Amino acid sequence: MDEKRLYQIIKRPIVTEKVMRLREKKNIVAFEVDINANKKEIKEAVEKIFKVKVKKVRTMIVRGKKVRRGWVEGKRPNWKKAYIELQEGDRIEYFEGA
Numbered sequence: 001m002d003e004k005r006l007y008q009i010i011k012r013p014i015v016t017e018k019v020m021r022l023r024e025k026k027n028i029v030a031f032e033v034d035i036n037a038n039k040k041e042i043k044e045a046v047e048k049i050f051k052v053k054v055k056k057v058r059t060m061i062v063r064g065k066k067v068r069r070g071w072v073e074g075k076r077p078n079w080k081k082a083y084i085e086l087q088e089g090d091r092i093e094y095f096e097g098a
């Protein structure tokens with residue numbers, strides 16, 4: 001898989017209180033990923049980009065919320081979230097120096 005495709009699969013890290021608790025307790029991190037990517041591609045992308053070993057990948061489709069601007073109703077797009085469990089001893093640091 002070429003490097004450009006790796007960065008198309010992994011879009012951004014998800015940094016919430018829930019994910020931080022999972023990171024501390026079970027060594028799990030979360031990313032927003034390409035909606036068409038499968039678990040195998042996500043695992044390969046994380047291992048190559050961050051140079052860690054992935055133990056397990058869980059994915060889910062997050063439904064877009066309905067939004068209103070006055071009379072106009074719309075919907076945000078659906079997106080895919082991946083919870084990635086890392087091998088013992090591996091870590092991903094989102095922010096350098098943090």
